[in-house]
Each structure stands twice: as C-alpha cells, then as structure tokens.
Amino acid sequence: MLPATTALNEARALDAQDPLAAFAAEFHHPVDAAGRRLVYLCGHSLGLQPKSAGPLVRSELEDWANLGVRGHHAAARPWIDYHEQFTATLASLIGAGTAEVVAMNSLTVNLHLMMVSFFTPVDGRDCILIEKSAFPSDRYAILSQLGWHGLEPALHLIEVEPRPGESHLRSEDLIATIERRGADIALVLLPGVQYLTGQALDLAPIVACARRAGACVGLDLAHAIGNTMPRLHDWNVDFAVWCSYKYLNAGPGAIGGCFVHERHRAAFRRPRFAGWWGNDKAARFSMEPDFKPLRGAEGWQLSNPPILSSAPLLASLEQFARAELSRLRAKSLRLTALLQAALENSLGADVEFLTPRQPEARGCQLSLRLRRPPPIARRCFDALTQAGIVADWREPDVLRMAPTPLYNSYEDAARAAAALAVAVRETS
Numbered sequence: 177m178l179p180a181t182t183a184l185n186e187a188r189a190l191d192a193q194d195p196l197a198a199f200a201a202e203f204h205h206p207v208d209a210a211g212r213r214l215v216y217l218c219g220h221s222l223g224l225q226p227k228s229a230g231p232l233v234r235s236e237l238e239d240w241a242n243l244g245v246r247g248h249h250a251a252a253r254p255w256i257d258y259h260e261q262f263t264a265t266l267a268s269l270i271g272a273g274t275a276e277v278v279a280m281n282s283l284t285v286n287l288h289l290m291m292v293s294f295f296t297p298v299d300g301r302d303c304i305l306i307e308k309s310a311f312p313s314d315r316y317a318i319l320s321q322l323g324w325h326g327l328e329p330a331l332h333l334i335e336v337e338p339r340p341g342e343s344h345l346r347s348e349d350l351i352a353t354i355e356r357r358g359a360d361i362a363l364v365l366l367p368g369v370q371y372l373t374g375q376a377l378d379l380a381p382i383v384a385c386a387r388r389a390g391a392c393v394g395l396d397l398a399h400a401i402g403n404t405m406p407r408l409h410d411w412n413v414d415f416a417v418w419c420s421y422k423y424l425n426a427g428p429g430a431i432g433g434c435f436v437h438e439r440h441r442a443a444f445r446r447p448r449f450a451g452w453w454g455n456d457k458a459a460r461f462s463m464e465p466d467f468k469p470l471r472g473a474e475g476w477q478l479s480n481p482p483i484l485s486s487a488p489l490l491a492s493l494e495q496f497a498r499a500e501l502s503r504l505r506a507k508s509l510r511l512t513a514l515l516q517a518a519l520e521n522s523l524g525a526d527v528e529f530l531t532p533r534q535p536e537a538r539g540c541q542l543s544l545r546l547r548r549p550p551p552i553a554r555r556c557f558d559a560l561t562q563a564g565i566v567a568d569w570r571e572p573d574v575l576r577m578a579p580t581p582l583y584n585s586y587e588d589a590a591r592a593a594a595a596l597a598v599a600v601r602e603t604s
Contacts, residue, residue, distance in 0.1 A: 183518045183593065187586035190514070196499055196507055196581060202227055203425075203583045208564060215588045215595075216566045219580035220371075220399060220541045223425030226495060229488035236487050253490075259481040262433075265493040269501055270397065270416065271407035272435050275472035279420075279489065280453075280481065282432045283398055284313045286417040289476055290434065291321045293446045294392040294414050295363045301390070302327055303360045305353065307345055308337030311371045314396055318365065334361065343530040344537075345370070347378045351385045358389030366393075368400025368416075372570060374531035374541035374578075376404050383411045398422060401433075402496065403539040405505055408435050415440075423540070423580065424496075426489040431481060436473040444469055451478030499582060507581035509535045514586055515542055515579050518593030526600055530574065541578040546600060559599035565592045 191197055203224040206214045216224060239251035248256045262279040270277070280286065295304060302325070304318055322332055336353050338344055354361065364386040369376045379395070386393045395416040400406055402423030408416055416435040420426035440446065448469070452460060454477040456468040469475035496504075513535060519527055519542075530543040546553040550573040557569045567577045579589045 183521065183590045184587065187514065187518075187590035190510070190586040194507065194586070196503060197585065199495065199499060200583045200585060202495065205583070206566065212564055214564045214566050215584075215592055217577040217579055217584065217588070217592055218566050218568055219423055219425075219583075220374075220576060220578040221568055222421055222428060223423055223492075223580070224583050225427065226425055226488070226491040228491040228494070229427065232487040232491055233484060236483050255480070255483050258483055258486060259431075259477075262486075262489055262493060265497050266401075266433055269401055269406075269496065270418075270435060271405070271411075272409050273438060275441060275474075276409060276435050276438050277433065278436075278473040278477060279431050279433045279486065280477050281434075282429070283396070283417050283419040284317050286432050286434045286476075287314065287317050287394075287396070288321070289449055289478075290394055290415040290417060290436075291317070291363070293440075293443075293448045293476070294394060295321055295325075296447065297325050297327065297332075297362050301360060301362045303332045303334050303357065303362060305334040305336065305357070305361050305364045305386075305391075307350075307366060307370060308335045309370075309372055310335075310365075311367070311396065311398070314365070314367075343373055344375050344532050345377065347382060350377075350382050354382070354385045354389050354391070358391065361386070361389060361391040364391050364393045366395060368395055368397040368404060368406055369539045369541070371399050372530070372543060372574060372576075374399075374538050374543045374576070376400065376532075376536070376538050378537070379413075380407070380411050383413055387412055397435075399539065399541070402501075402504075403508070403541075405501060409437065412439075413437060420489050420492070424489065425492045425582070427485065429485055430489055431486045434473055434476060436476060438472070441472045444475075448476060449478070453477035453480050495582065504581045508540050508579075511579045511581055511584065511586060511589055512538065512540055512542060515577065515589035515593060518590050519544070519596065522593050522597035523600060539578075540580050541576055543574050543576045545573050546575065548600070552603060556596070556599045556603045559603050560592075560596050563595040563599060565595050567592070 239247045243250050259279045263274045263277050267274045267277045336350050383393050392414045397416050397418035401418045419432045420430040450467045454469050454475045526547050528545045531538045546556055553573050557575055
C-alpha cells in the first residue's frame with residue numbers, strides 16, 4: 177500500500193494544475209465546532225451553498241419589501257417570468273432544446289405530472305418497468321399511479337435487478353426484459369445515475385429499445401444533472417424530471433425541473449393536470465374559463481415559481497456556465513478515479529466497491545462496503561465523520577462519497593481515503 181503522504185503529495189500536484197480549482201472558494205464550506213473546515217463529500221445528497229446565493233435571495237426580499245405586488249413586473253429580475261432565466265443553461269446541462277425544458281415544482285410533483293400524461297394504460301399495455309432498489313420517492317409515486325389506475329403492483333410493476341452476486345444493472349438485461357415484455361410495457365422509468373450504487377446507465381440503447389417496443393420513456397435525473405452529460409433530445413426520451421439541490425447546489429427544497437421532448441410540444445390531447453402558469457401567456461390574466469396550454473414543456477406548469485427557493489439556482493447556473501460541463505465532467509472522472517485508487521491503496525481487501533469501475537459508467541459518486549459486519553462498519557463511518565469527513569450512510573451497510581468537481585479538490589479525496597483507512601484500522 178502507498179503511504180498516505182504519497183497520495184497526498186500527488187493530489188496536491190494535481191490541484192496545482194487544476195483550471196477549476198478557484199471555484200471552491202466561491203462556496204461556503206461547513207466547519208466543525210473548532211472552526212476546522214470539513215471535507216464535504218455529500219453533494220449527491222445536498223450541494224454546498226454558492227456564496228453568491230445569499231445576495232440573490234436578499235435582493236428578492238428587498239424587492240418584495242420595497243415593491244410589493246409590483247415586483248412581478250418591476251423587480252430587478254421580474255417575478256412574472258422568473259423561471260425563464262434558467263431555461264438556456266438547464267437545457268445545455270441535459271442536452272435539450274430550450275422549448276423542451278422548464279423549471280418548476282419539485283421532483284416527485286413533476287414525476288406525478290409526467291406520469292399523468294405518459295403513463296396511459298390501455299389494451300393490455302399497462303405495466304411500468306423500473307430498476308430494483310429505485311429511489312423510494314420514485315417507487316412510492318409509481319405505486320400510487322398504478323393504484324390510481326386500479327392496477328396491482330404484483331402484476332403491473334416490472335423490476336429489473338442486478339444478477340446474483342453483482343451490484344450493477346446490465347444494459348443487456350434491461351434490453352432483454354423490454355424486448356420480452358414489450359407489448360405489456362406502457363412506461364420505462366429509469367435513473368440517469370442510480371442513487372444507491374452511483375451507476376450511470378448506458379441509456380441511449382435502452383431508450384431506443386423501449387421506443388421500438390412502443391413504450392414511453394421517462395428518466396429521473398436527480399443524481400445525473402450537473403454530474404454527467406445526458407443527451408435527452410438525441411436519445412428521444414419522452415420526459416425527464418430532476419431536483420436542483422444535489423449537484424446543482426440550489427439549496428434544500430429548491431425548485432425542480434422537467435424535460436418534455438419536442439415531439440410532444442403540441443400534444444394537447446394527452447391527459448394532463450392543468451394550472452394557470454401552463455396556460456397561454458397572452459391570456460393568462462384574462463381569467464378565461466378554458467385552459468389553453470402553452471406549447472412545449474412550459475405547458476405542464478401549474479403555478480407561478482417560488483421566487484425565494486428559485487433565486488439560488490441563478491447563482492448555481494451562472495457558475496456552471498463559467499465552468500462548462502465538459503470541463504467539470506473531465507475533472508470528475510479524474511477526481512473519482514483518484515479517490516478510488518487511494519481507497520484501494522489504503523484499504524486493500526477491506527473495501528468493496530458497488531459503483532462500476534469504468535469511468536463512463538459512473539458520475540461523481542463512489543458507493544462502497546467495508547468488509548466488516550454492518551455494526552462495525554457503521555462505527556467506522558462514525559469515526560470517519562469524527563475525523564472531519566462528511567459522507568453518508570445508507571442502511572444496512574453502504575457508505576457513499578461524492579467528490580464534486582466544482583468545490584472538491586484532489587487533496588479532499590486523498591484526505592478522505594486516509595481518514596477512512598485510519599477509522600477502519602482503529603475501529604477494527
């Protein structure tokens with residue numbers, strides 16, 4: 177095993193050459209009671225706060241205080257079309273056209289709205305295909321949608337899981353299941369990055385297979401947007417939803433987003449739940465009784481955007497525009513590889529990775545198990561936390577770390593690996 181000082185020196189050399197290193201200073205980093213800066217590797221759960229977010233929120237509060245209702249039109253950033261400020265950068269982050277993207281609601285609300293339109297069981301095509309161990313909120317939403325249609329999960333929910341002894345989904349297994357059950361499947365709903373294992377699915381061939389089978393395709397991009405480089409328009413995905421509080425660093429409960437492929441821009445006969453912000457803008461304040469949906473993704477809006485939880489997203493997307501997603505992705509690949517190598521060098525056979533080893537098959541996140549009984553592994557995680565490393569734990573035995581390229585350094589990764597090695601050695 178390489179000494180921790182060797183890995184640390186190598187990391188510092190990489191940091192000295194990193195063209196994105198200066199972005200870390202644009203964030204607030206958590207500190208402990210003694211004022212020590214913590215190594216934050218939890219961007220897969222909640223991203224750090226950009227320092228520019230606070231002034232933007234205060235600006236909206238000041239406009240509200242000084243202008244009242246007039247802020248809808250007279251604020252520095254008028255509230256009436258506030259969400260439109262996000263569209264271009266969000267579209268660039270997911271490989272979409274601007275008419276295909278809208279910032280609105282939160283992830284699970286958007287998922288329900290999309291399933292209202294794109295899960296329409298009919299003539300025996302009445303199943304939803306998901307991955308086993310899907311994020312619980314997605315699963316709850318899917319089960320409730322099945323129940324709404326009077327369908328039983330035991331018969332109408334198709335779950336694809338890794339093969340025995342494996343932790344990753346295989347594309348060929350997903351494709352084989354879709355081909356075998358194609359006539360039954362109304363909707364294929366998959367993650368861009370699987371939340372527990374950190375696996376980034378090879379979505380293009382899976383989407384193509386589902387489309388050939390006649391199924392609609394939806395994606396949950398919660399762990400993918402700002403992390404990987406989706407190409408939703410080119411992949412011909414029907415819809416996608418995401419949150420903005422993970423890699424987009426927009427804060428807890430921040431406004432979410434939605435993609436609807438341009439094929440559906442005028443799909444006014446599809447069922448949808450309507451609200452006045454999805455209505456024709458020219459007639460929005462005429463208070464007419466009939467709903468006339470906007471073309472494109474904006475037509476699925478319900479209400480005006482929550483300004484105070486949207487403002488931080490402006491700060492984040494400005495950073496993404498300057499940093500450029502391609503450069504962030506390139507750093508992410510190197511940063512995650514360094515963390516994995518450092519963990520392997522310092523822990524050897526004591527660590528098992530759930531995240532794929534192939535760089536293109538993962539985002540920032542590494543999920544791992546310590547080869548210890550779960551109670552001892554949990555004590556190792558607690559010792560890691562005491563050492564100043566912010567990661568997270570998923571019961572019964574999964575430790576997740578996400579070195580995020582906008583604000584984490586190579587030194588952060590090396591220090592985290594060294595701290596975990598000490599925790600394992602001293603706890604065991």
